[in-house]
Amino acid sequence: MHQSECIVALAEGGFKTNNGPPINGKGPMTSKEVSDTNIEASPPQPTQAGRIELCQEMIEEAMRCLENNDRQCTMRLIEELVKADCHNGNAVGKKVAGKVKDVVHELWLASSGDNEFKCELLTILRDLGISRTWVGDALGMGKNLNRWIAKCGIRWEGKVRRKDIVKAIESLLRESWVGMRLGCVRHC
Numbered sequence: 001m002h003q004s005e006c007i008v009a010l011a012e013g014g015f016k017t018n019n020g021p022p023i024n025g026k027g028p029m030t031s032k033e034v035s036d037t038n039i040e041a042s043p044p045q046p047t048q049a050g051r052i053e054l055c056q057e058m059i060e061e062a063m064r065c066l067e068n069n070d071r072q073c074t075m076r077l078i079e080e081l082v083k084a085d086c087h088n089g090n091a092v093g094k095k096v097a098g099k100v101k102d103v104v105h106e107l108w109l110a111s112s113g114d115n116e117f118k119c120e121l122l123t124i125l126r127d128l129g130i131s132r133t134w135v136g137d138a139l140g141m142g143k144n145l146n147r148w149i150a151k152c153g154i155r156w157e158g159k160v161r162r163k164d165i166v167k168a169i170e171s172l173l174r175e176s177w178v179g180m181r182l183g184c185v186r187h188c
């Protein structure tokens with residue numbers, strides 16, 4: 001097609017092709033089909049401000065449960081706070097994460113005579129993937145946390161630090177590289 005024909009075709013409404021019916025009955029989607037696919041899309045993730053607001057509301061509700069001496073309600077809300085990543089200072093800020101620690105600490109203090117409940121709390125925090133350091137800091141225990149963990153019979157493996165993983169991978173790569181070089185020297 002020459003340039004002048006292209007200009008005429010564009011002026012008349014664009015290029016039109018007639019390649020026959022669509023294969024397998026598929027063709028352009030109707031507007032209803034397009035709107036149906038939008039419904040199936042995953043909901044947008046909350047913004048940091050929205051997450052902080054949600055966390056603050058749950059923290060206030062957990063404190064109300066504590067005031068009413070409802071430890072199970074508080075425990076459930078702590079689980080929700082952790083699942084919503086409200087304990088993570090990088091996600092919601094140190095101030096909000098500190099309030100989550102305060103809720104955990106207040107619950108610990110509220111169950112002063114109930115060692116069974118304290119063991120249950122520690123087990124739930126472990127199951128949620130919280131680090132021992134975070135729990136020790138929240139409870140103000142430090143090394144005393146290890147005594148409680150032993151007393152409760154909890155097996156709480158420490159998390160592997162990223163730098164240790166990197167060192168292990170580098171070591172493996174170094175060993176395989178040396179092995180490859182030696183193999184090449186022998187056979188090359």
